[in-house]
Structures are given as structure tokens and as C-alpha cells.
Amino acid sequence: MSRLLDDRVFNKETLLDSTVNLVPFFILLFFLVLFVVATPEGWQDGSYYSIYMITMIISMIWGLLHLTYATAKRV
Amino acid sequence: MQIDGQIALTVLMGLLLLIVAGWIARIEDWRSYTPLASGGGRAVDDTAYETQEKPGGLVRWLTTVDHKDIGILYGIFGTFALMWGGATVALMRTELFTPEQVLMEPTTYNALMTSHGITMLFLFGTPMIAAFGNYVIPLLIGADDMAFPRINAIAFWLLPVAGTLIWSPFVLMSLGIEPAQTGWTMYPPLSVNQSALGIDFMLLGLHLSGISATLGAINFIATIFTERAPDVGWERLDIFSWTMLTQSGLILFAFPLLGSVLLMLLLDRNLGTTFFTTDGGGYILYQHLFWFFGHPEVYILVLPPMGLVSLILPRFAGRKLFGFKFVVYSTLAIGVLSFGVWAHHMFTTGIDPRIRSAFMAVSLAIAIPSAVKVFNWTTTLWSGRLRLTVPMLFCIGFVSNFIIGGVTGVFLASIPVDAVLHATYYVVGHFHYIVMGAIGFALFAGVYYWFPLVTGRMYQRSLGLIHFWLSFIGTNVTFFAMILLGYGGMPRRYAEYLPQYATLHQVTTIGAFLIFIGGVVFLWNIGQSWLEGPRVEDGDPWNLKEDGLVTQEWTWFEQKLETRLADGGEPSDDETAMADGGERE
Structure with a gap:
């Protein structure tokens, strides 16, 4: 298993280093779930604002993961 | 007849351009800019530039393209700006020693406050960081110089002009040119309605400083990507260069937007456009555009100093930086997230609560990568030989x-x-x-x-x-x-x-x-x-x-x-x- 990990981008060491970016990832995920599941009435009305709110957080999560992966490949 | 006139004018302009191009080609050795244009295998052709020594005296400083000289020039300019920014705030704080007005008119106070903010952010902070970047990054990564030495010089020489435009209204007050009193954020409708000519001066000066920062950023990116010594791979790149690289990326995305906003504001002020008027684009649009630049600007200013501390602090703790890669990852995380926090400057403007919530989420998340660095520094100090x-x-x-x-x-x-x-x-x-x-x-x-x-x-x-x-x-x-x-x-x-x-x-x-x-x-x-x-x-x-x-x-x-x-x-x-x-x- 460890040999398999060593051959890939996320070997044990890289996984440990990149955990630092998992914290903001989970914070964003928490708010995403919160805003989808338990928001005041009328927030999820499909309007521009509700779509923007969700898109904004998802795009940040995507950007964070994407850059973390790109960095892990290089350093 | 009218068409003939236009054609004649076009031909005339074309000729003029050809003459200018010919003249520039005569005085400049263009091959020195494109060493590979000849398909050559050598990185740099032999040109007169390489064999000439640096001239002496003032001419050296006016014509230099050496990254170290330009770094020193940035440093001297930044120090001058620091003195100006320090003097303005000293006056302001003296006025604020008593509750009532004693030393100056409130309008003068507002002008000093505006100048203090603009100076410290754009004419001290950014240039001072560029001073360190220019001097030490080529040395740290084993490069001969910056990737584009001439662009480097241009980027610096735009700054004194920018500074002159921003500061000169204080000197020209006797000619009726009032300094800007808008605060560094230059929010409309205030910045559009105030008649002070100093605002136009400031907008033009800021535009130049933005171009300077963008040129510098392109240079740093190109240098760090292409000029590293063969033994300096990404994994061996020092932490200061990492932070400068991220900062340059942020500048590349943020400053052109500031340039556009400043131009729109200038047009609104002088040509009657309605980009940011209440019945036009609206002043909230300005705030969105400004802070889309403005918040990354905070990280533009703080990331390289974080790099400096990450580089210097371990040297006097007698041990390597704890968790070097944590700092690299968190720096890049800040780079991404910094573009999703701008509206936290606008929480009280009446924007939709859902928009505010999204920005609150990202603003809270970005605290983590910054805090991680604090743990890295303190852990480096822990049981170090200080x-x-x-x-x-x-x-x-x-x-x-x-x-x-x-x-x-x-x-x-x-x-x-x-x-x-x-x-x-x-x-x-x-x-x-x-x-x-x-x-x-x-x-x-x-x-x-x-x-x-x-x-x-x-x-x-x-x-x-x-x-x-x-x-x-x-x-x-x-x-x-x-x-x-x-x-x-x-x-x-x-x-x-x-x-x-x-x-x-x-x-x-x-x-x-x-x-x-x-x-x-x-x-x-x-x-x-x-x-x-x-x-x-x-x-x-x-x-x-x-x-x-x-x-x-x-x-x-x-x-x-x-x-x-x-x-x-x-x-x-x-x-x-x-x-x-x-x-x-």
C-alpha cells in the first residue's frame, strides 16, 4: 500500500503536507452544507443571489483543491 | 472629399509611425531583446551592451538595468514615500491630540489622510517589496539578472512620475489645485462629485503605479519560471521567491482591474459617463470592482513580508523553517481564496444577505492558512538557538x-x-x-x-x-x-x-x-x-x-x-x- 502511494502524486509525505489546506476546505464545506440544508426560508429560491452564494463557495473549493493538487505535483 | 481627407490623414499617420519606428530602430539594438530570433543556440548574443561598463555618477543610476541597482532605487523611493507617509500621519495625530480643531481645517485633515493611505500602500509598501525582490531574488535563484532588465527599469521609472502626480497637489495648492480628500478607497459619488483637480492627478498617478506593479510582476514571474539555476528546482525554491511568485500572480489578476476602475472614474469625473452614478452602473458596482482589486492587494502586501520572515527568522533560530511545505501550500491557498473575500468590505452596504454569507464563509476560511504560518514561525523558534x-x-x-x-x-x-x-x-x-x-x-x-x-x-x-x-x-x-x-x-x-x-x-x-x-x-x-x-x-x-x-x-x-x-x-x-x-x- 505504501509503495503504491509513493508512486502517485499524493504519497504519504505529500498528503501530510497538504493537510494544511484541508482545514479551509472543511470550513468551506461546512458553510456550503449549512447554506444548502439549514438556511432561512426563502434563501434557496433559485434566484441569482442563491445561485451566486453556492457557486462562489464551490468555485473557491475547486480552486483550493486544484491548486493544492498542482503544487503537490511540483513540490 | 471627406473620404479623401481621411485617407490622406491615415497615410500621413502611417508615414509618421514609420519614421518613428525607423528612428527607434536606428538608435536601439533590437536583437538584444530577442536573442533567440536568430535561431541561435546561445542564450545571449554578443552585443555592445555586454562589453560596455556601467557609466559613472548620476548617469549610471538613470540608465541602469542591473537588478541590484534597480532594487536600491526602489528602496530609496520607498524610503522617501515612507517619510512622506510618516509626516502626513504625524500631522494628523497631532491634530487628534485634542478633540476640537486646532492645527488644520478638516479638509486638510482629509487630504492628509488620503495621501497617507495612498502613499503607504502604493508608493511605500509595493515598491519596498519590489526593492527586496529585485535585489535578492535573482541572487537567491542563481539568475544573472531579471528576465527583462529593461522592463524592470521602466517599471521603476514610472514610480517617480506616479509619486509626483499623487503628491504634487499639496505643492500646487497656491495654483488652485486642491489635493484629493476621498480616502484611499475613492468611493463615488464623493470622488466623482468633488471638484478637486488633485483627484484627477491622483487617479493618473495611481494608474501609473499600477502599470509599474504589473510590469514588475510579469518580470518576477518570468524570472522565477525561466531564470532559475539548473540546480534550483521547484522543490528547492526558497520561501521568499515562492511568496513573490504568488504575489506577482495576484498583481497580474488584480492591478489591471484597478487600472480599469480608475479610468472609468476619470471618465465619470471628466467626460460625463455614468459608470458609477446612481442612475448608471451604481456606486455599489464601484465598490465591487475596487475591492476585487483591494482585498488581494492586502495579500499582495503581506505575502512577501511573510516570505521575508520565513526566510530570516530561521537563520537566527539556528534551525531550518519548521514545515517549509506547509508555508508553501498555505501561501498558495491564500492566493486562491483572496479572490473570494472582497465583499467583506461591503457587509454594511445593503447587499443581499446570501452574497454576504458566501463572503463570510471564505473570509473565515482564509484565516487558517495565515494562522498556519504563525504556528510554523513559533515552532521554528521553539527550542531553537535564538x-x-x-x-x-x-x-x-x-x-x-x-x-x-x-x-x-x-x-x-x-x-x-x-x-x-x-x-x-x-x-x-x-x-x-x-x-x-x-x-x-x-x-x-x-x-x-x-x-x-x-x-x-x-x-x-x-x-x-x-x-x-x-x-x-x-x-x-x-x-x-x-x-x-x-x-x-x-x-x-x-x-x-x-x-x-x-x-x-x-x-x-x-x-x-x-x-x-x-x-x-x-x-x-x-x-x-x-x-x-x-x-x-x-x-x-x-x-x-x-x-x-x-x-x-x-x-x-x-x-x-x-x-x-x-x-x-x-x-x-x-x-x-x-x-x-x-x-x-
């Missing part, structure tokens, strides 16, 4: 101030807290803990750390210590009192205030004067030591070899000293320097 040199003291001061500045910022990320504290002195105290307490301290650390490298002389340690303690105590007295003022409800940007705030304002002013006196001591130390300080004869003035922590730029410095002596250069009869300011046993 040497409390002046640069080290400034690094420790940075960490301490950054914690207070950062923690007070996290509260502002929360919408309900921000609703109470917005536009109070709390915000001013918070961000000054960062811009002065952290960024300023890191830049001072950089100046002291590389002073021997740049000047070949050592600063005076006793003056450095006085500077540090005055700055550290002054910063905490000033900005902590501001935080308390903010809790008390004192609004920012007022020349007069209610008597109930007098005591805390007086404490703030006393603290500000401590910082100011520290600044004067710093300037004296740097100036006198540059001219008369003991010469550094050891290529490793910080004894970094002892701990195996020598970086590339000190190796270069050592070689430079050896070459100088091999040339037959007589060692001067000045006293030679010991580590950290010539303290002798």
Missing part, C-alpha cells in the same frame, strides 16, 4: 503583531460583528497591526538583514535596538488604543471627536510619536552607517555557516568580497564589522 539580532527582533515583533492583527480581523469576517464595528477605529487598529506591525516590521527586518549585503557595511546595533523598541512599543500603544476606541464607537476618518474619546486618542498620538521617533532613528542609522559604518570583511556576517543555513545571496556576497580583494583592492583603514553591528568583546 540570537536576538535586530532583524530577528523585528521578525519576532512581526509574529507578535501579526497575531493581534490577524485575530482582530477574524472577528470582522463575521457579518454581525462587522455590522457593529464597521467604519470605527477598530478596523483602523486591526489593519494597522497588519500594515505597520507586520508588513512594516518585516520590511525593517529585511533592511537590517541585507544591509551588509547591499552596502558592504554594518549598521549600528544600538540604534537598531532603539528603533525596534520604539517601534514595537509605539505600534502596540497606538493600535491597541485604536482597537479600544473602536469598541467605544469612535468612527474613523474624523478630524474632530467627542471629548469622551480624548484620553484614548492622546494615548494613540503618544504611541504614534514613538513610532515616528523610531523612524527618524532608523533613517539616521541607515544613512550614517551606509556612509561611515564599519566595513564587512567577512562574507558571512551573520555566521550562518555555523548552522548550515547559508543562502545563495550570501555565497554571492562572499565571492564578491574575495574578488574585490583579489583585484588588489586595499582594505580600508575603517574598523571592520562584527556580526550585528560591530559590538566588540
